[in-house]
Amino acid sequence: MIPTISSSLYFRGTYAVYVGLFFIFLITPLTVVGIFAFNDSMFPSMPWNGGTLAWFLNETEPQLGLFHDEDLLESIGVSFVVACFTTIASLVLATCNAFLFEREQFPGKNLLYILMLTPLVIPGVILGVSILAFSSTIANWAEMQFDYDLEFLRPGITLVVLGQFAFITTIATLVISARLRKFDSSLEEAAMNLGATRIAAVMTVTLPDLKPALIGAGIVCFLMSFENFNTTLMLVGSDAPLTIAMFDRLKEGSTPVLNAVSLLLMVASGVLALISVFFQSEKPGS
Amino acid sequence: MPENSNVTFDLECRQVTKSFGDFTAVDQVSFQIPTGSFFSILGPSGCGKTTLLRMLAGFQHPDKGEILIKGKSVLGTPPNRRPVNMVFQHLALFPTMSVTGNIAYGLKRRNVKREEIRTRVADVLKRVDLPDAGDKRIDQLSGGQKQRIAIARCLVLKPDVLLLDEPLGALDLKLREQMKVELKLLQETFGTTFIYITHDQSEALVMSDQVAVMNQGRFEQVGTPQELYYHPETSFVAGFVGDSNRWEGHIDAIEGERIQIKTVEGESFVGRSIVKHQLKKGDSVEVYVRPESVNIENPKNRSDLPNQCRGEVISVLFDGARSQFLIRLPQTEGEISVAMPQTGEHAQLRKGDSINIAWAADQCLCFRRSSGNHDG
């Protein structure tokens, strides 16, 4: 079952067709979403009424185009802000974590490492509600004790960022740790041997080497945050990020403006994905 | 080793000891290295040489003992302040920086002025014969060029001592031979003290002024390459430096330095005892004879060497200048390796031929048999 071992033409043919069908299965829903963004109809469904750019550019209802839909644009803005904060916070903590687990030795390290991984197996909805419950508990307590409402602990952007930060950090830690594990620590020793302090050695030698991983992890964090739904749903306040805003509209009955947003998302994600692939495959030093 | 007290030492170790748990990696090692010399530490892997080097560099701290550089203790000095630099086993050139960036790294850490950095980098690149390599990336360099950049990166800082941790290990054979010569020349032009650790005896012998043979955390012998080769003081050195035939046996008789040995297989040899060992009759000994010190006798013109054997060639191991015959001694079924003379004489010998071999008593070295441990 490898190319060097002969197998029947029939087997190979069937296998290739199967893999082909799989890729059709993967691609179809996305293609359909993209195509119907250009349908000149009030519904993203058959029949095809001819192509139009109205769902992107039209300025008036009922075919209000994406670029003039204040609500959607605003929710994109919210998602963007949330994603930026989440990415930065996750990257900083994940870098610390990577150094902690790859470089330091301390009692209980294995247990803490397992705990670090647990967000991967906590369903997003539960992570969301647990943070919601805990932050409310603290906020209620503060209100009782000091008669002061800790506004940021109520559902809203801060909580959304915290909730996403909770599990995205784990993923970023795995990406950065993998790179740090491959890093030849004799480079750091060489830097110290040439007169650098430990911190200077990390700054001048280790971090530049981690740069591709940091960029890759940053892109992954940004996309995961931008696209997150389950955790966000539980923590969202009045400012809805894009996924929540789209979900609300989808429940009401969708118009092709959602296809337009989706297409935009796909293009943006695709570009980010390409950038990340580029940085991941880049050889160090080049 | 008598030392002249006027000689200045770049590096001195006194009774340096380092253990990891129950395992003693470096056991009371003391040595002194005169300024400007090429000093090698030769030993099998796991003998403690890397630990010793890392203690000199400051990456590990000795449990006991004292390390002095130019007469001053450096035990309290962190690695980044020690006046020693190190060429790492895999060179550890920074892949994210250019050649210039690598060489300037240490100077920048010392806040040397930019113009001075530029001139010193250019100067050292010229001295390692790579004047135009400054803008290259590390992965554009060949193995030998990387080697030289790694050394230049250290020498630009004018260290008192340069430590080299088997830097030739990753190179292929041809390049390694070439780099041996180059390293020696670099050391002579810069005049810096080099401490070179290796498990490859040929590297140590070719380059060094002095070689320390290390085994199980201790120095077995320190001396010039010639001393180690011709006058090994311990059986480990005799076995580790150069090729040897080895037998075990006991002493039959002693007459001054000459001793009569009976091997376990039943051969009788006449050998020389190492003074330090103070052997007595009946002692268990190890006997070493180098393949190149065994003569293949001309049947018409026999020598009067004390050790004479007749044997059968059972294999011709052709390896150019290092070719050997493997000869079986029929009485005892023992085997002995004999170097093929490079004069072309005896080149016609084939498997199955019978020959006479002989060697001098001085070439037959006897050591008290160690039970895997050290002699006192």
Next chain:
Amino acid sequence: MDKSSYTRFSLWILLLPFVLWLLLLILLPHVDMVSISLRERVSARNYTFSFKNYTEFFIEPLYWRTFVRTAWMSVLATLITLLIAFPVSYYIAKMMRGRLKALLFILCLIPFWVSELVRTYGWMILLRETGLLSTFLQWIGLSDQPVEMLYNDVAIMIGLVYTSMLFMVVPLVTTLDSLDDSLIEAGYDLGGSNWNVLTEIIIPHAMPGIVSGCIVVFMLSLGNYLTPILLGGKDSLWFTEQIFTQFITRFNWEQGSAFGILLLILSSLIVWAGLKLSRQSFTNVMS
């Protein structure tokens, strides 16, 4: 480096943010959720300790049936994903070479750079009454009226499998890729059949990938909210929906917390069982 006060200091500096993150965002919220689930509201701001929220779960058939159904459908989705993904991963890892291989692998990843919402939306457009498949069936004459393929279990299953595919394909391709071709060749050389080689060489080697893929896919299905709601409609009966309803709609946090804890226990048990059965360790599988 020796353990000087300097390195101890750096350990604390690195440990502090991690511990804060772990305590404040992971451990304490869940501890708090347990404590909320174990109380019963007597009057405003007045609670007593009680197992009522848990007993409620077992008394009310809707709750535990939803629970069992969610677990069962998630297991099924995991198995289907594995069955579909394994041959494809094998094809990419072992049958393809060089550029084409990299291209196919990236092609597998692309759908997952897009939001789950968009992916599900795509299936809605395909499966709904006025959707593409329905139109297609009418066009080829298999049906003479629009067919509603949305809002049933098959639609949920398609959505779950589709959404989770990446998390199965990536670990499988990675582990299969690390299997040396010569091992497979040796298997055939020593007289093994296709089936022998598959069951005795390939699958044992791919086991860490299979387990990690299955765990992640199972977790994602179990904790999924979007796909069941959108593709299953009002009667999707997914347990996360119950949690959402209790928390957000009914504002009954006690009940919602109890549900959350139950779901967490279930998922931990199944993950643990999966690791035990395959003799893999959590840390190995996850990283």
